[in-house]
Structure formats: structure tokens, C-alpha cells
Amino acid sequence: MTCRLVRRHLGAFIDGELDPASQIEFERHLEACSVCQEHLAFEGSLRQQAREALIGVRAPEHLWGRSLHRFDEIDATRAERNSIEARPMRWRQTWPIAAAAAAVLIIGSVMGLPESTAYQGAGMLQDVVNLHSQALPSDVQAAAPQDVVRYFQGKTPFPVKPAQFAEPGMKFVGARYIKVGAHPAAALYYNHQGRRVTLLVFRSPEIVRNAHRTHVGGRELFYHNVGGNVVTIRQHGGVNYAFFGDLDRPVLFQLAANARVAY
Amino acid sequence: MPRKINKVETQRRLFEAEARPHLDTLYSMALRLTRSPVDAEDLVQDTLVRAYRFYDRFEAGTNFKAWLLRIQMNSFVNRYRRTSRERQVFDGPMATPVGEGVMSRATMRGLTDPVGDAERQLIAQEIRRAFEALSDEARAMVMLADVEELSYREIAEVVGCPIGTVMSRLHRARKQLQVSLQAHAVQLGIIEEDDGDVVDPIPLEAFRARKEAKS
Secondary structure, rough: OOOOHHHOOHHHOOOOOOHHHHHHHHHHHHHHOOOHHHHHHHHHHHHHHHHHHOOOOOOOOHHHHHHHHHHHHHHHHHHOOOOOOOOOOOOOOOOOHHHHHHHEEEEEEEEOOOOOOOHHHHHHHHHHHHHHHOOOOOOOEOHHHHHHHHHHOOOOOOOOOOEEEEOOEEEEEEEEEEEEEEEEEEEEEEEEEEEEEEEEEEOOOOHHHHOOOEEEOOEEEEEEOOEEEEEEEEOOOOEEEEEOOOHHHHHHHHHHHHOOOOO | EEEEHHHHHHHHHHHHHHHHHHHHHHHHHHHHHHHOOOHHHHHHHOOOHHHHHHHHHHOOOOOHHHHHHHHHHHHHHEEEEEEEEHHHHHHOOOOOOOOOOOOHHHHHHHOOOOOOOHHHHHHHHHHHHHOOOOOHHHHHHHHHHHHHOOOHHHHHHHOOOOHHHHHHHHHHHHHHHHHHHHHHHHHHOOOOOOOEEOOOOOOHHHHHHHHHHHH
């Protein structure tokens, strides 16, 4: 056993992480080697100082309260899900599920219909996540935007137009009628550089309740953190544009900010 | 369905009782990782929401703090995945071998035997500065091992790598901290620049031979 070896693993020795035989060998060496003893004292002392310098950060008072509120939302979503029977789904075409490389883009129209609790907002966010992971098939294939507008006439209580994107990598794929919470909604599917993107249109102001707020390229955006991903919502002319997925937050923000929705 | 509601309420109470004591740990870790109080709060919220959602997957009897920290570490890495910052984490300073950071005895004493409170505070400040300059991964290793005092096995679970890798990453992180600390301490005049007093590691055999010759 050499001093070099002892010093290389001095950290593990102090941590008590060496195997018993090595631990004994190290102890023997340290008893005999005054230089390594100094290194041992230095490592131990520096570690103590580092601990004292870095420890003691306390969470802000409001953080636990905010967390409790999020738990309430989860409980409410679970209760809601338990009490509502699963809606039958039409499957005309099975999409390949590429969940790891997929994203959901939601467009929501906010035109009233006030709701009573924030729980419904959380439930809708959860619906968005579920709709994303379910990768539901399209009812109308990638067609001219007018066909999509016609398809949704009479289905949704508001006109639906596919949003347009300046990004060349953003391709419109198809659309279907769905529900988010109890709200009639349109799902518009896009493909962003090989990643599936879903666009939902529905009426509810709850989706932006308790949302964070930021500005990108002069646009005001709202966003919710959902399970490590982010739902990004843009409001324009009374309409909410919300982006969700495992795309990087800046990409989602840019898509939301640059989407052409009023044309 | 009163039975179901009771179960939900019980789970909720259990989770709160288990999670609340670790809030400061999660926030402290999140703040050290993100370097931003706002991002740290978001990260802790994400962590707690995920943990609550998947609470039924937690194995009772195992380390709850390590479980929470693993969720938080995953959230942090996922959030920064595919960004240039992450490339810096995994291909940057941590990927570069660091020397053994050989120090003279005087340097070691200077750094660990501060004279008076002022110097003690100055060194604490320098430790924080050196820590902040470390890569994301190195900061995580130092926090988990030296502040949270997790075992290597627990760190391996939190970070998601083999125990041997924990050992080498932790060693590199600590050495980087020492080297950075030493360089600044010299600049600030806390310690003298090493001037040849460095004692190279001596082979044990040579030491024994010398000892035997003396006796």
C-alpha cells in the first residue's frame, strides 16, 4: 500500500466506504505515516468546513403551503376520475406512440363559462397529459385548413382553425374532436421535427388559474409545470394557446409565442 | 365511496408527515443545483408533486429522503436535457481528469486552521465561491455526500450510476473544490503560495524500509 493509493481513496476512507480489509490496511498505514495523517486531518477538517459553509439553507415559508395546494389538486383530480366513468373513445387509426419524443400543444379558447373551483383547472391539465400519452388517432387527416374548420362546425361551440407556425419543422398532421374535463375540445395534431405535437382547443378560463406568467418575444405567456414538463399557454384575442410536452421549455415558449392563431 | 376517500386521506397524511421534514433538504439541494431561488422553488414543487403522485411506488422501509432526492435529480436533469448546459455538465469539467491536488502542509494548515472569526468567515465564503464554480454534477456530488451525508449506495441510487462511479466522481468533485479553493486562497493572501514544501506521496514500502533502517 502506497501513500498515493491511500490519498487517492482518503475520501472513501473517511466516508467509511472502503471494504473492511482495505479499511484496516488504511488504518495501519495512517498510524505509521505522519504525512498521510496530515492529509487525513486536512480532508476531514475541510469537509467539516464545507458542510458548515453550505448547510443551513431553509425553504421559504410559502413553499410548503403551495405544495399542499398542489396535493389538493391531485386529490381532486383523482376523486374526479374515480367518480366519472371513462368516456368511450373512437379509434380509427392507431398512432405510433413515441412518448419520449412527443409533445402536446393545446389551444384553448377562453370565452366565459366560469367554473367554481381551481380543481377543475388541475383536472384539465391532467387530461392534457393523459391525452398526450394516449396518442389518440385523428378523425380528419392532414387536409386544407378549411376542411378542419368545417369538421369542427357544430361540434365545438367556437370556430376552430389550425394555428400556423413560422417554424418550417412544424407540420400539421390531423385533428379530432375530444373533451377536456367536461368541455368540448378540438385536438389538432402537428409534428415538430419528428416529434408528435397535439393541439387542443377548448373553452375554460380555469386553465390559466394559478399559472406562472412570463414574456417571450413581446408575448405574454402563462405556464404550468406538470410532472417535470411544462404547459405553456398564450392568450390572444380571448383565446388561450397552451403548449405542453417534453420539448425544452424555450422551444415550447417560442412555439407558443410565434404561433399565428388569428388569421 | 367512503372507504376510498379514507384511503386517499390516509395516504395524504402519511405523505405529508414523511415529506415535510425533508422540505429544507429538497430546497437546499434545488437551490445549489439551479442557483436560482425561483427555479429552486419550481423544482421542489415538481419533485413533491411527482413524489405524491407516485407515492404508492415508494417501498416502505427504504430511505424516503433518498427517494425524494432521486425524483428531484431526475426532474432537474430532464428539465435541462438536450440543452447546451447539460452537455457542459457531462462533457465539461467533470469529464476532464483533475490532478491529485497535491498541497503543502502549510497550505493544508492555512486552509483548515483559520486565525480568528474573520478568516474563518473568509474561508467559508471562499468555499461557497469554489463550490458555485463547480459543474452541476460536481455540486450535486458534494451536496449529497458532504452536506446530506448520504452513503455511496444512496448517492448511486439518487444519481443513477454505479457505486464505483460515485467514488470517482466524488473524488474529482472534492479535488476540484480543493484546487479552486487553494488558488483563490493564495490570491487573497489567506495562505502562501506553495514553494517546494510539497511532499509527494511516498510509497509505503519505502517508508517501511526507512523505518526498518532506523530501528
